[in-house]
Amino acid sequence: MPEEQRARGATLRTEGMPLGPLNKATLTTEPVEPSVRPSLKQRLCGGPDGSVEGRDETRERARALGISTPLYEPFPGVLPGHEDRARLHPTSAGFWQYFCPELGRGIGLAEVRAFLGYGREMYVRGPLAARWSEHPDYEAWLRWPVPLELDLPEPCPQPARELAAWIATFVGLRDARWPLDEPFVFGHDFAQAYTGLTADRVKAGKSWLERARVLHRRGTHGRAILWILEAQLHAATRQRSDTSQEQR
Numbered sequence: 001m002p003e004e005q006r007a008r009g010a011t012l013r014t015e016g017m018p019l020g021p022l023n024k025a026t027l028t029t030e031p032v033e034p035s036v037r038p039s040l041k042q043r044l045c046g047g048p049d050g051s052v053e054g055r056d057e058t059r060e061r062a063r064a065l066g067i068s069t070p071l072y073e074p075f076p077g078v079l080p081g082h083e084d085r086a087r088l089h090p091t092s093a094g095f096w097q098y099f100c101p102e103l104g105r106g107i108g109l110a111e112v113r114a115f116l117g118y119g120r121e122m123y124v125r126g127p128l129a130a131r132w133s134e135h136p137d138y139e140a141w142l143r144w145p146v147p148l149e150l151d152l153p154e155p156c157p158q159p160a161r162e163l164a165a166w167i168a169t170f171v172g173l174r175d176a177r178w179p180l181d182e183p184f185v186f187g188h189d190f191a192q193a194y195t196g197l198t199a200d201r202v203k204a205g206k207s208w209l210e211r212a213r214v215l216h217r218r219g220t221h222g223r224a225i226l227w228i229l230e231a232q233l234h235a236a237t238r239q240r241s242d243t244s245q246e247q248r
């Protein structure tokens with residue numbers, strides 16, 4: 001990834017994204033894209049030279065989830081409401097799982113992140129699992145969002161600013177195979193779990209962003225509203241014109 005993009009991703013991260021305590025929310029809304037395994041290759045970037053070799057990515061992800069104990073060793077459980085000891089183990093399929101007695105099963109790191117976000121056990125599958133696996137990768141600095149330039153009219157209230165930055169991150173972290181202007185579902189409960197913002201701040205933020213034409217409705221997916229950021233439309237237009245110039 002070009003240095004400039006990484007820098008802008010990093011700016012977005014510090015401006016709008018509290019990385020502090022995770023909020024406790026309930027329920028979920030399924031994002032809309034077809035179920036695909038996230039391809040990390042296109043946006044992975046590890047060390048300062050952009051390489052991913054030689055880094056223990058699992059340890060980085062674990063650290064982002066609040067686990068600092070060496071892999072395989074037991075540690076105090078990080079799941080809300082759990083007071084047991086847990087372990088991280090690789091499965092035969094090559095994925096790392098979190099095991100603890102109170103769960104009685106192994107869960108993937110995306111599910112751990114969703115559990116932390118919602119404050120309760122979540123079965124995340126398909127595209128939702130992809131969104132929740134991108135989240136700790138982002139927090140572990142293993143994955144950067146495609147930068148989207150948000151044009152927020154001033155004065156912009158803080159909840160709207162934070163929510164917009166989170167939505168841009170959520171959209172930018174999606175697999176690069178999806179067009180930049182692909183609409184998305186960002187349901188109320190999912191938004192709280194993903195961003196750590198309270199229900200009131202999500203509601204106020206969304207409503208302000210819609211009135212300010214930063215965020216638009218693009219139909220529905222089942223009962224969920226489909227959204228698109230104005231910044232996605234601009235980025236997609238720019239991308240198309242860059243591509244056609246390259247082809248000339």
Ligand SMILES: [Zn+2]
Nearest residue numbers: 077082100102
């Ligand atoms: Zn536990």
